[in-house]
Amino acid sequence: MRLAQHMAVASDRVRATAIEATEFPDLSRAYRVMAVPKVVINDRVQFEGALPEREFLAAVLEAAGADAAT
Amino acid sequence: MAILNARDEQAVRTQFQQLDDPVKLVVFSQSLAAADLCMENEQLVREVANLSDKISVEVLNLAIDRERAEAYGVDQVPSIVVEGARDYGIRFYGVPTGYEFSNLIDAIIVASTGEPALTDETKASLAALAGPVDIKVFSTPT
Numbered sequence: 001m002r003l004a005q006h007m008a009v010a011s012d013r014v015r016a017t018a019i020e021a022t023e024f025p026d027l028s029r030a031y032r033v034m035a036v037p038k039v040v041i042n043d044r045v046q047f048e049g050a051l052p053e054r055e056f057l058a059a060v061l062e063a064a065g066a067d068a069a070t
Numbered sequence: 071m072a073i074l075n076a077r078d079e080q081a082v083r084t085q086f087q088q089l090d091d092p093v094k095l096v097v098f099s100q101s102l103a104a105a106d107l108c109m110e111n112e113q114l115v116r117e118v119a120n121l122s123d124k125i126s127v128e129v130l131n132l133a134i135d136r137e138r139a140e141a142y143g144v145d146q147v148p149s150i151v152v153e154g155a156r157d158y159g160i161r162f163y164g165v166p167t168g169y170e171f172s173n174l175i176d177a178i179i180v181a182s183t184g185e186p187a188l189t190d191e192t193k194a195s196l197a198a199l200a201g202p203v204d205i206k207v208f209s210t211p212t
Contacts, residue, residue, distance in 0.1 A: 001170065001173040001177075001207040001209065002173055002176055003188075004205040004207050005152075005158075005160045005173065005176065005177045005180060006180055006186035006187055006188050007186065007188065007192070007196055007203075007205070008158045008159045008160050008205075009154070009158045009160075009180050009181060009184060009185075009186045010186040010188055010192070010193050010196045010197075011196040011197060011199055011203075012158075012159075013196070013199040013201065013202050013203055014159060014196060014199070014202075014203045014205065015143070015159030015160070015161070015202070015203070015204055015205065016159060016160050016161070016205045016207065017160075017161040017162070017163060017204070017205070017206050017207070018161070018162045018163065018164075018166065018170055018173060018207050018209065019163045019164060019206055019207065019208050019209070020162075020163060020164025020165065020166070020170060020209065020210070020211070021208045021209060021210050022164075022210055022211075023104070023107060023148075023163070023164035023165070024146060024163060024164060027146075027163075027208075028208060031206065031208065033208045036208055036209045036210050037207055037208060037209045038207075038208040038209075039205065039206070039207050039208075040205075040206045040208070041203060041204065041205050041206075042202075042203060042204050043204070053188065053189060053192055054192075057191075057192050057195055057196075060195075060196075060203055060205070061195060063203060064199050064200065064201055064203050
C-alpha cells in the first residue's frame with residue numbers, strides 16, 4: 001500500500017485502496033486473493049507480493065496502457 | 071479500553087512531527103453492517119487523530135450519507151478516506167491494524183506533506199498518465 005498511496009498523492013489520476021482481505025471475503029473472492037499482499041490495478045493487471053518501485057510503476061503503466069488501448 | 075498503547079502513541083507522535091497541512095480522516099460506518107468493526111475503526115481513528123492537532127475526524131453513515139459516499143467512491147464499511155490539501159484518492163477498507171496501521175500513518179503523513187517519496191522518473195511517468203488508475207491492495211493484519 002505504501003507505494004500505491006504515494007502514487008495517489010503524486011497523480012490525480014491514481015487512487016489507492018487498501019482492503020483488509022479477511023474483513024471483505026466477497027471482494028477477496030471476486031479478485032481471487034490467495035496470498036497477500038495482492039495488488040490489482042484497473043481490475044486487469046495483478047501481482048502478489050511486494051514489488052520494487054520500478055516494477056510497480058511498470059504494472060501501473062501496463063494497466064493504464066491497456067485501458068487506453070480499448 | 072484504548073487500542074493504542076503508550077509506546078504506539080509515542081512512536082506515532084514522533085512520526086507526526088513531519089505533518090504539514092491539516093489532514094481530515096473521513097470515516098464511513100454503518101451500524102447494521104459490521105457494527106463491531108465499525109466501532110473499532112472509529113475508535114482507532116479517533117485515537118490516532120488525538121495524537122496531532124493537525125488531524126480532524128468526520129464520521130459518516132454509508133446508508134444515510136449516500137451522496138458523500140458516492141462522491142468519495144466508497145461502498146464498503148468500515149472505511150477511511152485520508153484527505154490532505156485535497157482528496158488524493160487514498161482509501162482504507164477494514165480496520166487498519168498490523169501492517170495496515172503503519173500504512174495509515176504513512177498515508178496521513180504523505181497526504182499532509184503532499185510530497186510522495188518516489189523517484190523523479192516515477193513522478194514523471196505518473197504525471198503523463200492519460201486515464202484513471204485504480205490500485206487495490208489486499209492485505210491481512212499479520
